[in-house]
Amino acid sequence: MSQKKSGPIDVAVGILMKDNGDVLLAQRPAGKAYEGYWEFPGGKVEAGETVEEALKREFMEELGITVLAAEPWCCVEHVYPHAHVRLHFYVSHQWKGLPQSREGQSFSWQGTVRVEPLLPATVPLIQWLDALRYSHSTTETNPA
């Protein structure tokens, strides 16, 4: 008999932020729930992985990017018709590589976020981003 995991599914989500405050968004590919919606890149944490390991794996798989450092930012739970998710948002100012579309998705660097629709659980995060932008020191170097 197959066993279904009860409780929320953990998802690692990364916000790459340039020194000018732009953040990278991705469009969900065809065939996934909420296809065509915009989100921050990331994906489900697999068994035996930490959230940070999942984040690094997803960024390499989806974008070909090496995340060099990322800070946990906030955690949001949301119940969709398809899943109950617990989203672990990380912010990274340090990464290596340029985003490549390895799974056919579109990407966009956004200052004021204008892409839509956004995944419902991600919408509130957009307002909170401004606080982050203003708190980040602009003295750090950004390789991307």
Ligand SMILES: Nc1nc2c([nH]c(=O)n2[C@H]2C[C@H](O)[C@@H](COP(=O)(O)OP(=O)(O)OP(=O)(O)O)O2)c(=O)[nH]1
């Ligand atoms: N990556 C990401 N997922 C989000 C965000 N907001 C949000 O509600 N989610 C939800 C949508 C999905 O239900 C879940 C992510 O699961 P997913 O199916 O995209 O993950 P995955 O890439 O591991 O996909 P798969 O291997 O199962 O195909 O988290 C967000 O900003 N980024």
